[in-house]
Amino acid sequence: KMATEGGGCCLRPFSCEQGLLSRPDGSAAFLQGDTSVLVGLYGPAEVKVSKELPDRAALEVLLRPKVGLPGVIERSREQLLRRTCEAVVLGVLHPRTAITLVLQVLSDAGSLLSCCLNAACMGMLDAGLPLSSLFCGVTCAIDPNGVIVLDPTTQQEQVSPGVGYQ
Amino acid sequence: MKATPLSNCERRFLLRAIEERKRLDGRQCYDYRNVRISFGADYGCCIVELGKTRVLAQVSCELVPPKPNRPTEGILFFNLELSPMAAPGFEPGRQSELLVKLNRLIERCLRNSRCIDTESLCVVAGEKVWQIRLDLHLLNHDGNIIDAASIAGIVALCHFRRPDVSVQGEEVTVYAPEERDPVPLSIHHMPICVSFAFFQQGTYLLVDPSEREERVMDGLLVIAMNKHREICTIQSSGGIMLVKDQVLRCSKITAVKVAEITELIQKALENDQKVRKEGGKFGFAESIPNQKITAFKMESAAVNTNNVEEQAEEIITKADPPSEVFAKPILHTPGTAQIGEGIENSWGDLEESEREEAAEEESESEAAAFECQTVETEDTSTMKETKKDEPIVLSDSEEEEVVILEPQELPRKTRTQTNLKQENTSKKAFTKRRRKKRAAY
Numbered sequence: 001k002m003a004t005e006g007g008g009c010c011l012r013p014f015s016c017e018q019g020l021l022s023r024p025d026g027s028a029a030f031l032q033g034d035t036s037v038l039v040g041l042y043g044p045a046e047v048k049v050s051k052e053l054p055d056r057a058a059l060e061v062l063l064r065p066k067v068g069l070p071g072v073i074e075r076s077r078e079q080l081l082r083r084t085c086e087a088v089v090l091g092v093l094h095p096r097t098a099i100t101l102v103l104q105v106l107s108d109a110g111s112l113l114s115c116c117l118n119a120a121c122m123g124m125l126d127a128g129l130p131l132s133s134l135f136c137g138v139t140c141a142i143d144p145n146g147v148i149v150l151d152p153t154t155q156q157e158q159v160s161p162g163v164g165y166q
Numbered sequence: 167m168k169a170t171p172l173s174n175c176e177r178r179f180l181l182r183a184i185e186e187r188k189r190l191d192g193r194q195c196y197d198y199r200n201v202r203i204s205f206g207a208d209y210g211c212c213i214v215e216l217g218k219t220r221v222l223a224q225v226s227c228e229l230v231p232p233k234p235n236r237p238t239e240g241i242l243f244f245n246l247e248l249s250p251m252a253a254p255g256f257e258p259g260r261q262s263e264l265l266v267k268l269n270r271l272i273e274r275c276l277r278n279s280r281c282i283d284t285e286s287l288c289v290v291a292g293e294k295v296w297q298i299r300l301d302l303h304l305l306n307h308d309g310n311i312i313d314a315a316s317i318a319g320i321v322a323l324c325h326f327r328r329p330d331v332s333v334q335g336e337e338v339t340v341y342a343p344e345e346r347d348p349v350p351l352s353i354h355h356m357p358i359c360v361s362f363a364f365f366q367q368g369t370y371l372l373v374d375p376s377e378r379e380e381r382v383m384d385g386l387l388v389i390a391m392n393k394h395r396e397i398c399t400i401q402s403s404g405g406i407m408l409v410k411d412q413v414l415r416c417s418k419i420t421a422v423k424v425a426e427i428t429e430l431i432q433k434a435l436e437n438d439q440k441v442r443k444e445g446g447k448f449g450f451a452e453s454i455p456n457q458k459i460t461a462f463k464m465e466s467a468a469v470n471t472n473n474v475e476e477q478a479e480e481i482i483t484k485a486d487p488p489s490e491v492f493a494k495p496i497l498h499t500p501g502t503a504q505i506g507e508g509i510e511n512s513w514g515d516l517e518e519s520e521r522e523e524a525a526e527e528e529s530e531s532e533a534a535a536f537e538c539q540t541v542e543t544e545d546t547s548t549m550k551e552t553k554k555d556e557p558i559v560l561s562d563s564e565e566e567e568v569v570i571l572e573p574q575e576l577p578r579k580t581r582t583q584t585n586l587k588q589e590n591t592s593k594k595a596f597t598k599r600r601r602k603k604r605a606a607y
Contacts, residue, residue, distance in 0.1 A: 021306040022218045023253050029450075034207040036450050038222075038305060040251025046168050062250055062258055066211075066224045067301050100167060102251035104303055106213070106222060106450060107206045 011138075011151040016118075018126040024102075026127020030119035032151060034109035037116050039123035043099030051098065056091035063103045063116065077113055081120055088121075090130040099129065110153035111139040169255025172381050180382045184365050190378060191217075196419060198374045201427060203321055203434040207449035209348065210326030214318040217376065218308035221315050223322035224301045227329075229340070232288070232295040240287020241297040244272050246304070246315055253307040253377075268312055271401060272302070275316055275357050275390040279398035282323060283352040289331050289338060296328060298351065309376035312388055316359040321431055324353055325438070357398040358427050360420040362387040368406040373419060387413070389420045393428040 012033030021027035024040035044057050051058050061082040063074045081101070089099065101123065103116050117137030124131060141152040141160040149156055183190065193199070199217030206212065210225030233241060246269050248256045256262075276282070287296040300322060302315050327348030330341045363375035363383040371387075372379060380386075385404025391397050397417065402408060441448050495503040 021220065021251065022308060023306050024251050027251070031450060034449055036206075038251075040249070040305070042167055042251075042254055045254065064247070064249060064303065066222070066303075067226050067299065098167065100250065102249060104222065104249055104251065104305060107208060107211060109207065 009148075009150055012153075014118075016122050018122060024127075026123050026125070026129070028119055028122035028126050029106070030115055030122055032111055032115045032118070033153065034107055035111055035115045036106040037112070037119040038104045038106050039116075039119040040102045040104075041100065041123045041127045041129075042102075043127065043129065044094035044097035045100070047096060047098035052096045053091075055095050057089065057094040057097045057099050059086050059089060059091065059099045059101070061085065061101045061103070061120075064105065066105045066108070077116065080113070081116060084117060084135060085120060085124065088131050088133055088135055089124065090132055093130050108154070110155075110157050111151050113137060114139045114151070167250075167254045167257070169253065172378075176378070177382050180378055181365070184370065184372070184379075184382075189372065189376075191376065193374075195371065196373050198423060198426075199376075201317065201430055203317075203431065204450060205325060205434075205438045205448065210322050212318060212322050212325055213305075213450070214314050214321060216310060216314040216317070216374070218306055219310060219314045219377075220305040221311070221318040222303040222305055223315075223318035225322045225326040226299050226301075227326075228297045228299070229289065229294050229338075230297045231293060232291075237292040238288045238295075239284040240295045242277055242282060242284065243297060243299040244269070244276060244302075244319070245300070246272050246302040248304045248307070248311075251306070252304040256307075267403070268315065271312055271359065271388060271390075271399065272315055272319060274399045274401075275359055276300070276319055276323075279355075279357045279390070279392075281320070281353055281355050281357055281392070281398075283354060286352045290333060294338060298323075298326075298328075307377060309378070309380050310361050310374050312359050313361055313374065316357070316390065317427060317431070320353075320356045320358065321434070323351055324356070324431070324435055326351055355392040355394060355396070356428055356431065357390045357392045358424045359388050359390040359399070360423050362389075362416050362419075364404070364406050364408070368408050368412065371412070371416065373423070387416055389417055391417070391420045391424045393425050395421050 014030070014032040016028060016030045018026075018028045020029055020038070021040055024042055025045075026041040027039060029036060029038045047058055051060075059082055061078045062070075063078045063081070064070060065074060081103070085101065091099075101120055103119060105112065105116075114137030117135065121135055125134075139151055139157075141149045141156055143149050143156060143160050149160070152160065180190070187195065189195070191199075200215075202215040204213050204215075208224075211223070213220060213222050230241065232239065246265070248262075248265055248268075250256050250258050282298070287298065289295055300319055302319055304311055304315070327343075327350055329343065330346040330349050332339050332341070360373065361375065363372045363379055364370070364385045364387065365372070365383055367384065372383075375383060375386075383404070385402065385406030385408075387402045387408065388400070389397060390399040397420075400413075438448060495505045497503050
């Protein structure tokens, strides 16, 4: 019943699908094992005067969990995603506009943040935003024996003393 | 983000098409779009696609103390969220009217119909009951959110399994899924909403309106029914007057549709259960096509091409021979050529008749004038205006003064056309209202 686990330096089977949603400018679903995230992107679009930046596009990231209201963890992940995307998107080509990324967690079975990062990258590609480079995310965990495990599942994350994101 | 407004042309087009009994996607007025149900890896998680409208549903449960006035009943909690990715107009944290209306409908459909047996959710009377929480997220808005949401909701509730519980005296043991198989919820019946959009003062209806049709409809009727032909909820909004036999007809249509959809749901649930039991692969990963990253899912529609050949020949024999072909292009400068002479511009009489219109329309035609550099050779309307000589001054302009550019300052390519067009473009270029020129050069 359990999904295949990535042991050692092996990642779970992952797949991606672009262009699923008709309304957003770009959309992508990224699946890593049983973890999946759907991203919808609008941009560059009209921006509220309070949020506009005179020399570049204003990037906003919204991460929605599946159950319940977004909390502190979602906010911190949103900031991380926003910083990553801002470093890559050529915002100076679209000043005074807004780029909005909305991520929806479809299922969470470990390594959620790296799945979000990968989904965001694929979504920006699908939307055709100008990017200076591509990025991706990998989660590593150290299991109780001190062995590094890549792309851990929820169980592996819970028993590990430390989890890092790259 | 701002919602894109619907242009008047689109509105007129849609209403005319509906008057002629045509829908944009080619459906008949009683046709539903395709419903696709896919399940996730967890129990109680599903995505329902109604055409392009997509809704994600997740059911979760928790042990909580019961409500004081109902100590032996479990608690149900429903929440529908319009994700900002579903449409540009949906902003986070703004409680719009639409959201309140949809949430209320879902509550009435699922809670007031008593489709879930809440007594069976009681663990210890007065102390611990199960709280079942249903979260619905709208992922893509292409019309008829309520139908998709109600299908997703009931499918997720039927699919969900809660942990098994045993009570020994005062001790409550909750078994993990590995120890004992989780237990499904006890569901009496499956209420499903069907929406009807009304046009032409309530005389004409369409089932399952798409997003464009929803924007131009007069009113909406939603009927929630189960397969035993019991109406669970009925709501009419938009302020239209509905005749009694309209409502009865709608309820008959609903009965048919609900029967079809319920059958589809049963089949999907059975398939998923079979796959899980046999140990096969399940989850969202299975609904993605292999070896392909982009999913331009255009459902193919069968087109009848039997008579195409004959019709083409008929058309050719009946048609007039094409007008004289100008074979010689005149080269003005490198990169600019002209074929034939233009016909008189008939935009002048448009301005005369629509003087009261806003200035935006004029600026649009100016942009079009700049873009049409090549001369049109097809037949336009036969009205010929003789206003070539005077510039048309718009008396309803809000500007104090209108500066008329010298015609020589404009690109010379439009010289061979009528002066009328040139004068139109010249005076509009300096309208103070416009901050940036629409010209493409």
